[in-house]
Amino acid sequence: MTGFLHIVYSAFTIVFLATTLQANSTIVPVIVDVEASGRGVVEITNLRTQPTLYNIEVLKWAVVDGVDEYEDTRLFIVSPPSFKLHPGKSKKVRLRFRGKRGTPSEQTFRLIVAEVPSEVKKAAEGTSTLDVTLRHVLPVYVAPQTPGGPKLSWTITTQGDTATLRATNSGNQRATVVSVGLHPNPNQENTPVYANNSLAHVLAGSWREWQVKLPEGMLPGKAVYKLTGLNQTYQLANHE
Template structure:
């Protein structure tokens, strides 16, 4: 979790979070702040801004690119897109200085479900023959909402096959952010699957959460599924499928 919902400093010990993904060597990471950590646009508010502050003692050159974000076969897929306009797409920030980035949606005025994107923010290495250059990447979510977005509608299923899994299908028109997923057995025991790379189930997407051990889930056993969503705690009664 972030210590502040709007600002988070990317420190040398920081590797990844649920909203921002950071790729690179944490021992060599630059130190800066991004506000906000998640950008929400809509068909009636098609522009937003991101502010980056360089907290380090040297200039940082960055490049920002937009990608469509989809989830297929339980994998996140990013495809280059021109649906978002980034201005400026490349820049250098001096120590202690800030850069404001404008993000504008080109999508049509009417959409039926929330659209998901990610901004990849890359450091551009300086050409220095006397030093080992380092590059890092941050992946930031951007969502474009319809004017009448509904709440997520989650269909849960637990399978007791060779790979015992909890399956999540988001039948709604808005993303679901699911944390701390677990199964409650009649004995009172709690079982937790492996954590996913990110907690989002996008609108219309399916996700699977596998157990990294034999959970001994028996078909027909009545259980409860627990999770934490943005709207609050979730508790669902279901039966384990074969």
């Protein structure tokens, strides 16, 4: 069986917004694109009512057999790697990439921002609680020598009442998939049935899979996925 894949996406990034990742802090930007100089910067603001300690680190990020993997790296210098912010105050964190630039494919990392409240909050008379550490995880990208964007190809397999959609990225930059779903019947524009937890990054040279539970009597027809911004249609090959 073959069908059609309809996509909405921006070539290789999510819409850039200054976003509050948690009610306790804002971190801007939420995607770090390292400049040609090898430098990047994020600004962190403490929205808590008490001082907060921030610990910053960068990890190497890869997607292996559809799963995120992280490992320590010394390719980034973070300044400062740890600091305290008083309520309402902001701090810029500067990143310097000291690895090889201009590689064939985009290099991918994760910026880990751990926020640790420095004061105990009184939960009730005679008791107290300590806020747990919150970890924010932001993508960090080092551009390839010749940016070419993502090149996604899709396949579908079915087993019982479950369809599995796989996206393989043969391009040299990431694609960020916002949602993945299937229309109930071929050649119809019905409301799609979407996979749970659709949001995922398909890094250069990697693949991701999504599973869609098929309602009784449903035929996997057109498949729909969204990134942001640009409409395209792809032939969807079935490899059962």
